Each structure stands twice: as C-alpha cells, then as structure tokens.
Amino acid sequence: MKRVLLIVVIFIAGLRSTYGQLSVTNAAPTATINFSSSMQTTVGFGAYNGSGFSPTTVAGRLNSNAWETTGWANGDLLFGGALTNPAHGRGQVAGGVITEGIYAYTDNPHTAANPALMIQAGDLDFAPGTIALKIKNDGTSNITQLEISYNLFVRNDEDRSSSFNFSHSADNVAYEAETSWIILLPN
Numbered sequence: 001m002k003r004v005l006l007i008v009v010i011f012i013a014g015l016r017s018t019y020g021q022l023s024v025t026n027a028a029p030t031a032t033i034n035f036s037s038s039m040q041t042t043v044g045f046g047a048y049n050g051s052g053f054s055p056t057t058v059a060g061r062l063n064s065n066a067w068e069t070t071g072w073a074n075g076d077l078l079f080g081g082a083l084t085n086p087a088h089g090r091g092q093v094a095g096g097v098i099t100e101g102i103y104a105y106t107d108n109p110h111t112a113a114n115p116a117l118m119i120q121a122g123d124l125d126f127a128p129g130t131i132a133l134k135i136k137n138d139g140t141s142n143i144t145q146l147e148i149s150y151n152l153f154v155r156n157d158e159d160r161s162s163s164f165n166f167s168h169s170a171d172n173v174a175y176e177a178e179t180s181w182i183i184l185l186p187n
Helices: none
Strands: 002-012 023-026 066-071 101-105 114-119 129-137 162-170
Touching: none
Parallel strands: 023 129
Antiparallel strands: 002 129, 002 162, 066 129, 101 114
C-alpha cells in the first residue's frame, strides 16, 4: 500500500496546508532538501534563487507540484500553481529584510549555490500562514517510521510574536500536530 504523507509547517495559528512531492523508495529511503542544485527536481529546479514557484522546469524556482503556501495577501499558492511576484519571488538576500515575502537567503553559512529558504512575515502576510511539502512513497514497502529534521533560524527584530509548528497529514484534510520533539541545544 503506497501512502502520501503531507508535512505542514504551520506558522502562527493558521491551519491550511502546502505540500510538494518528495519521492522516497526502497532503494532511496532518505532525501535531503537543501535548496541547492542537488535537491530532487520534483522539489526544485537547480539552486533556489528566490524567483518563485512553478510546476514546470524553471531554473531557480521551487516545484509547485511539491509545495503549497497559504496566508499571503497576494493569494495562496496551491499545488501545481505558479507564483513569482510579488511575495512568492523576492529573490536572493544576504541580510535582514523588512518586505514580506519568500526569499533565498545567501548569508553565512549559506551561499547562492547552497541557499536557505527564508520567509519574512508581516501584519498581512504569513500571519497566519503555512508551507507544506508532500512526500510520496514510491517504494514497495509501507513507511513505518519517518524522521524529519530541519534548522529554524529566527531573527527577532519586530514587536510581534510568532510560533512555528509542525503537523502532518495523510490526506491534506485532517492534520495532526506533532507535539513530541527532541530539542538539542548547543553546548
């Protein structure tokens, strides 16, 4: 039985999903999304340069067949859609920004060849909002356990509070918040 697992990161208090299709198989049971040119083309096309989302191969964009975002004043990006401006394609930055949107962050330890995905929320954008990634089991065995890890960097420079929460779903309708986390702090 093949299953599709949707992973959603819910920002602040919203409950809407976004997802992409990261393929795992028996032969390749692990995958890394690092926004560089080595990520699966089902997730992005070349190193992410902050130029938006597209369902077709466009260098520097994320594959919208795998990603969905909600909570933006200029509209939600549904799976298979295309959004490049204004908020969904803010480009590359190497420092802090004040304009709401989705960026490719290239400052240390990241580079243009190995960027990070950066989201700048605002009063009307991504507050609340979501970004989801769809993971598809293309193998012949059921997935019996799944380990997800990610780095979250926070720049606390505004007079507002936010939360960043992880949820998952098998059907993109009913989501379950993940409440058991192991937090590792540097020594």
